[in-house]
Amino acid sequence: MSEDPLALARAVVRRARSNEDLEAFALHSTDTRIAVHGGELDSLSSAGSRGVGVRVIDQGRLGYAYTAEVTEAGLDDVVEQARANAVLSTPDEANLLPGSSPAPDVGGLVDGSFDEVSVEEKLELALELEATALAHEDVRTCGMVRYADSITRAAIASTNGVEREVERTDAWAFAQAIATREGSSQTGMGLTLGGGPRSLDVVAAGTEAAGRAARLLGARKPASGPTTVVFDPYVAAQFLGVLAGALGADAVLKGRSMFADRIGDAVGAPIVTLVDDGLREGAPGTSPWDGEGVPQQRTELIAGGTLQTFLHDTWTAARTGGGIASTGNASRSGYASLPSLAPTNLYLEPGGASGESVIRGVAEGVYVQDVMGLHSGANPISGQFSVSFSGLMIRDGEFAEPIAEAAVSSTIPDILRGIEAVGSDLRFYPFGGSLGGSTLRIREMSVSGG
């Protein structure tokens, strides 16, 4: 069989019966993963995989099947399986395959220097990341040091005339430093990402990991009470991850969103502009088209504090009706998965002030550096949450003593309304999608400590 994903997708579509709606999504990927520990290679993994996922829609009935067996017999079987699954699915007139429409040009998806980098050079990057973290006087060891890269080639073809192909290269490295002093230890993460190994800054990531761990040493419980809170960019990104669940049209349609019926309402402070930008150059979720072949786009979900729209894929758009179109937010986590609704690159439009100046504006408050249990501790329907955190006190605009074993609680609507400043230090985290975070100041939240 051909090594080309578009040829593979076409080979599947050719098996469709007349009047049958069928779509094939093919993915070829090559990955390298490196783990180091104590100045030595721990493991190196190198991989190639390919496979195809097939959707058949028969009078509104959707069936899905995937296979990694890329042979004539394997492709015959995957189409048969998808067909047999469709027969028993509940008909839904919103199950539609999108048509073909022009996809935007997106540059910068492939790092041209990727192929020039040897495995040895990648290993050196991981070792340098660890060595940088260990150079800090309080850091004795790292819990995890990882380097990863991938080349993915995806293609989609359908009986509706869609034929698309895209290639992406990605690389990232992160370290979790463990700082120890007088028997107590704290952890800190540092991350760098880019289109290829040459665009990573492992020294910055190692320094970041060590610094974040060390500055928490000696943490104590803070006093309880309402106070101004500043979210670290990583915490802000995780917060957006929880918020994203409520801004998907699937959650709205299924009665699981606190924002249902709120379009046009002021849901945040006037400085809050929440963007999902699937075309943002250099961000991890960027692609010309989504998991159904629909063009990705820039969508303002909240503009100047006012709720504008929800995220849509083809199904939610058809189900919502009223002229709503897909916002290009169908996501595929691999050839084994059906498309599902997800943000592309989600972030708050950064403000003009640096992260430091966002903090400088706080007379007394709490800096939340790491949270535990944000997903389990947040109720996506009511928006209530309470999470334990570690971080630093802020006094007179400066970081003061470290704090831990405390909880911060509020509701998602209260946080959106209470945002006073969004830092200019926007960066993206490739964990659980692509979420952007900036230093974020919130007027008041409830902190419970000792």
Place this chain on the structure above:
Amino acid sequence: MPELPDLLDDALLRDVLATGLARGADFAEVYAESRRGRLLRLEDGRVEQLSSGRDLGAGVRVISGDRIGYAYTNVLSRDALQEAARVAAGAVQGTAEKTVADLTSLSRRADHPVRVPPLEVERPELVGLAERVDASARGESGDIAQVIVTYQGSEREILVANSEGRLADDHQTRTRLSAQVVAARNGRTETGFYGPGTSGGHELFDQYTPESIGRTAAARAATMLDAEPAPTGEMPVVLWRGDAGVLFHEACGHGMEGDHIARDTSIYASRAGEQVASPLLNGVDDATVQNGWGSFAFDDEGTPAQRTVMFADGVLTDFLLDRRSAHGLGASSSGNGRRQSYQHLPVPRMTNSHILPGEGTPDEAIAGLDRGILCKGLGGGQVNPASGDFVFGMTEAYLVEGGEIRHAIRGANLVGNGIDALRDIDMICSDFAVRWGICGKGGQQVPVSFGTPTLRISRMTIGGTA
């Protein structure tokens, strides 16, 4: 399903292993996997998803000293496997002069018999099972707002061959049916979940009928509608049978896994032979439980399944080891080397982790509480492996005062430390129940179960309602 031994004959395996050793490595291994599965999701009575999957692939692992090279492919040709072996060997060159031992096949074992193979069940019957769950959930309470039923059935064949001459293959069947139910009243919503699973087939439903699955999940959700805000502070907690296993697994079991031990990043690493837990505690990890959700005959390194005693009368006894961590500790693998798929390296993982029953009844455990919490459901949580500190959401919990259950409480977190919690167990009852889950570690998901009696911990921190 093609049988892997037919696709990969001994001569091919020997050649690939020899390529793996050719650059001076100590050890080479081929791991091949063939899998078929079906998934059904019924949401509010509608078949929202019915899908089928077919995976096939193999990885070559080469070890030289402490370094591991791994390469995998989902093309099972001689050329592709030899190329994977060359890449893996090149990553970790050494100076050893090992040769491939004669492959001695371990006989296939039928430790976990399957009466009704899930992939032989006709599709309409799967829909019928899910509809029975849905109907029984709705019949349990007038407040049921949403029911999501998930069915999974899979068959997985693995083959492991290594340069020391081990050759093992195992056929693993799994079936699971679960219900997630949302109950709503006066603008409040609560969720309940129940999801039995087996390393077997549809005979699971003789023991756990679809009706019992729907009713249990629905009752959990409906009960919590009457919940009141939770108190905060330090107090004793009775953890209900089965549900206590989530805490045992997350806050204790992970710290007993050999990779953390060999690296000395676990609070348990230096405590072997010590009385770390209450003398009441006897805890095991047991992959031999017949048809247990986390069971198998051979682990993903070809080591036969075992029962490992982790705590005997509160004394920390044995860790959970794969080949690598065992080598680092000068021990033998305990059969805990598991991988999600051929795309992953094996790491030490739990299988079915159990706390063994003791004496006393749950009624006695509750009657002994002056003021405390009865926890019958733990949700998502997080654990810091270095310190053992944890936080878990309680999905079903009650306030107990004067030895009597007062009312359900909501939104409360259980905050504590694994080693402190083990030490502070002051009662382990004679009852026992199992729960089923998917455990994530290092990006790999594997099926695990937890089984425990009802037990009481003399003090834990309750983080209150947001």
